[in-house]
Amino acid sequence: MGSNGIRFSISDLSPPSARVMPTIYQDRCGISLYDAQYHAGKRIPIAQATINETVAALLRFKRITEDFAVPTDRVQVVATEATRTALNSDDFRNQIENATGWNVEMLAKEDEGRIGAMGVVSSFGSIKGLVMDLGGGSIQMTWMLSEDGQVKTSPKGAVSFPYGAAALMMRLGEVGLEGHASLREEMSANFDTALQELDVPDTLVKDAEAEGGLTLYLSGGGFRGWGYILMSLHSITPYPIPIINGFRVPKSSFQPNLDKYFSDPDATFRISARRASQVPAIAFLIKALTQSIPSISYIYFAQGGIREGLLFSSLPTSIQSQHPLTAVTQSHAPPSAASLSRLLTRSIPQARNPATPTDPPAALTSHTMLTSTTNLLHAHASFTKDIRAAAALRSTTTGLLGNAHGLSHMDRALLALILCERWGGEISPADEQFISRMQEVVGPQASWWAKYIGRAAGGIGDLFPAGVVRDGEEDLVGIMASWGEEAKKGRVEETVDIMIGVRINGMEDIVNDCRHGMEKVGKKKNWVGGNERWGLKVRAISEG
Numbered sequence: 001m002g003s004n005g006i007r008f009s010i011s012d013l014s015p016p017s018a019r020v021m022p023t024i025y026q027d028r029c030g031i032s033l034y035d036a037q038y039h040a041g042k043r044i045p046i047a048q049a050t051i052n053e054t055v056a057a058l059l060r061f062k063r064i065t066e067d068f069a070v071p072t073d074r075v076q077v078v079a080t081e082a083t084r085t086a087l088n089s090d091d092f093r094n095q096i097e098n099a100t101g102w103n104v105e106m107l108a109k110e111d112e113g114r115i116g117a118m119g120v121v122s123s124f125g126s127i128k129g130l131v132m133d134l135g136g137g138s139i140q141m142t143w144m145l146s147e148d149g150q151v152k153t154s155p156k157g158a159v160s161f162p163y164g165a166a167a168l169m170m171r172l173g174e175v176g177l178e179g180h181a182s183l184r185e186e187m188s189a190n191f192d193t194a195l196q197e198l199d200v201p202d203t204l205v206k207d208a209e210a211e212g213g214l215t216l217y218l219s220g221g222g223f224r225g226w227g228y229i230l231m232s233l234h235s236i237t238p239y240p241i242p243i244i245n246g247f248r249v250p251k252s253s254f255q256p257n258l259d260k261y262f263s264d265p266d267a268t269f270r271i272s273a274r275r276a277s278q279v280p281a282i283a284f285l286i287k288a289l290t291q292s293i294p295s296i297s298y299i300y301f302a303q304g305g306i307r308e309g310l311l312f313s314s315l316p317t318s319i320q321s322q323h324p325l326t327a328v329t330q331s332h333a334p335p336s337a338a339s340l341s342r343l344l345t346r347s348i349p350q351a352r353n354p355a356t357p358t359d360p361p362a363a364l365t366s367h368t369m370l371t372s373t374t375n376l377l378h379a380h381a382s383f384t385k386d387i388r389a390a391a392a393l394r395s396t397t398t399g400l401l402g403n404a405h406g407l408s409h410m411d412r413a414l415l416a417l418i419l420c421e422r423w424g425g426e427i428s429p430a431d432e433q434f435i436s437r438m439q440e441v442v443g444p445q446a447s448w449w450a451k452y453i454g455r456a457a458g459g460i461g462d463l464f465p466a467g468v469v470r471d472g473e474e475d476l477v478g479i480m481a482s483w484g485e486e487a488k489k490g491r492v493e494e495t496v497d498i499m500i501g502v503r504i505n506g507m508e509d510i511v512n513d514c515r516h517g518m519e520k521v522g523k524k525k526n527w528v529g530g531n532e533r534w535g536l537k538v539r540a541i542s543e544g
Contacts, residue, residue: 001079001104002306003034003136003166004221004274006054008061010068011311018319019327020405021122021311025068029057030274033082034136034166041174045088054092055099062100077102080112080306081137112306113140113158119309120219121146123245123302123406125323125368128207129215130200130293133158133305134222136166139285141191143200144217149321152201159194163187165222168281184288191292213251213297219305222282225275227301230256240437241397245303246408251296255286303405323368324406325415329375332400334467339474340460341374347456349481349496358494358536360449364414373418373453376400377461380423390427392419393435413441414450421454421521422461444529448521451528452496452538455521459500459514463507476503484539495537496522515540 009026012018036050037043058077065075077096084106086092093104107115116133117140127146132139142158144151163171175183208214218227224244231239231247233256241247258279271279290296304312312320319327334340351359363369379400380388395401396412396419416438420427427435439447456479461467463477478501485492498518502511518540520526527535 001033001054001077001083003080003082003164004032005030006033006057007307008057008064009307010065010070013311013315015319016330017328018315019322020324021308022405023403025064027061029054031057032136032166032274033086034164037082037086038170041170043087046086046092051092051095055096058096058100058102062102075102076310077104078306078310079104079106081109081135084109085137107306109160110157113142113160114153115309115313116140116219116306117142117144117153117158117309118151118313119304119306120144120217120302121151121304122308122312123219123304124217124300124408125325125406125411127217128204129217131158131217132219132223132289134218134220134282134285135164136222137162137164138167139163139220141194141198143198143204145201145204149317149319151320154198154200156198159197161187161190161194163285165220165278165281165285168285169278172281172284180284184284184291187285187288188292191289195293208295208297211297213295214293216293216296216299217302218299219302221275222278222285224301224303225271225278226282226286228271229258229279230254236437236440238437240434240441241409241412243303243397243402243409243412244301245405246410246412247301248409249299251290251299254290254296254299255283258283300408308405324404325368325372325411326375328401328404328407329372332379333375334378334464336464336467336469337371337374339469340377340464340467341371343460343474343477343479344370344374344453344457346479347460347481347498348453349483352483358445360453361446363410364418364446364449364453369411369414369418370453372415373422373457376415376419377422377457378465378467380419381465388423389420389425390431392416392423393427393431393438395419409441413438414446417442417447417450418454418457421451422457424458424517425451425454439528444527444532444534447528448535451526452518452521455517456498459510459517462510462514463502473504478502486537486539493537495539497539497541499541501542515542 006029010024012022012024031050031054033046036046083089083092083104096102096104113133117131120131121127121144127144129143130141131144132141138160140158140160142154144153171183172180227244227247230249230253348360348365351365380392383391391399393416396416401407420435478499481496481498484495484497486495500511500515518538522536522538524535527533
């Protein structure tokens with residue numbers, strides 16, 4: 001029960017996908033408990049009509065939990081600042097409990113910031129930077145370091161400011177235009193003081209200096225609305241991933257020219273009338289924030305908030321440490337996933353030391369990406385041949401993984417491009433614009449390497465269509481990739497050389513098709529990009 005609305009959800013925390021906390025049902029009731037406590041600028045108790053409306057919504061949800069057979073001891077009703085500070089908070093909560101039988105748990109001010117931050121942690125594979133959660137009445141700030149299930153944050157918890165979206169709208173109206181400058185100075189000074197009080201660790205500061213600035217992670221409905229505005233104004237148009245979680249922008253794009261948005265606010269995806277009315281206040285907040293924290297490099301938007309933070313905090317460390325991508329794909333893993341993953345790894349030339357500009361990006365060759373690719377190697381096998389590649393291309397946005405919590409846009413785009421090519425990469429004209437936009441998200445070099453890995457995965461999948469590698473057969477499959485050179489027109493060009501040999505009876509035609517497919521990826525007409533296309537020649541050779 002937040003300031004701007006009441007959210008209902010039913011989640012499945014059973015393995016193997018507990019890490020991404022799959023949502024079975026969700027709904028939202030647009031009751032603003034913050035607005036209900038103000039009239040003509042003065043604080044008032046929550047009106048009985050609003051209490052009745054809240055009780056009715058909760059009774060409806062209680063019926064839904066019964067229909068989904070949710071155990072009564074697994075239902076949790078949690079309220080934040082608007083309920084905690086209400087003048088008639090006790091009466092409000094008592095009426096809810098008398099009608100529903102549910103006790104309303106109130107989060108303490110410090111717990112609200114901590115649990116909200118854990119919701120942001122749940123939204124990414126790892127986190128390193130500042131975290132801010134924007135509610136209706138307040139905004140919380142802290143720093144976090146999270147990797148492999150180990151979470152470090154400020155020992156002082158989170159600092160809270162009375163600059164929530166609804167509260168700031170009211171404050172701006174009270175001070176008028178002539179008071180905007182002094183209010184912005186007040187906010188910037190408070191943000192600056194908070195950074196000092198939070199004791200940002202030296203390691204985080206040094207990493208930020210090396211990487212061009214701090215990373216900022218934003219959560220809360222107001223910030224998510226701002227993210228959707230930035231998505232609508234993105235240079236990649238239309239932006240292909242309509243999911244706010246994992247969306248990233250550089251600081252230079254964080255304060256756009258809003259003339260285009262204000263000319264037609266109704267055209268912006270996922271911006272309600274209420275959120276649209278708060279845009280000027282959020283823009284004001286963003287300006288004050290960037291003035292006080294000038295060393296920001298990138299901003300990530302997170303779906304996770306209080307709800308996700310409560311669920312994620314209940315999970316054991318062994319599950320929290322899982323990468324969301326491997327967790328959500330695990331249920332699709334073929335019987336011999338480990339063997340298939342090792343074969344796929346051997347099909348990629350190793351990055352060199354020191355690294356060279358043509359090396360495959362680490363995001364593509366990571367254990368997480370290759371394991372997830374292997375897990376989904378046969379996920380679209382039951383589709384007709386005409387739509388396998390297209391279904392795989394859409395699988396990370398509106399398909400199989402569309403509702404997976406915690407994936408970055410880079411992960412979604414890379415995996416989509418790999419899986420599309422795993423099924424040959426042949427798509428209809430209706431999908432050509434979409435794949436072009438996905439390639440823009442990751443860039444030409446990563447896009448070409450995704451095609452290469454996808455084609456290698458396709459060959460391996462064809463060799464073992466049931467996902468079963470029999471005992472001893474892994475040693476009979478000779479796949480090894482290396483770097484090579486080829487003299488051409490007076491210059492030396494770099495190549496990728498892949499050796500493919502299979503000593504299993506009846507596999508000759510499949511092996512030949514695999515070699516042909518790998519070389520096809522290296523043809524210049526199949527390189528990726530605009531005027532300056534990117535790719536490498538691929539030479540497929542026989543074993544021995």
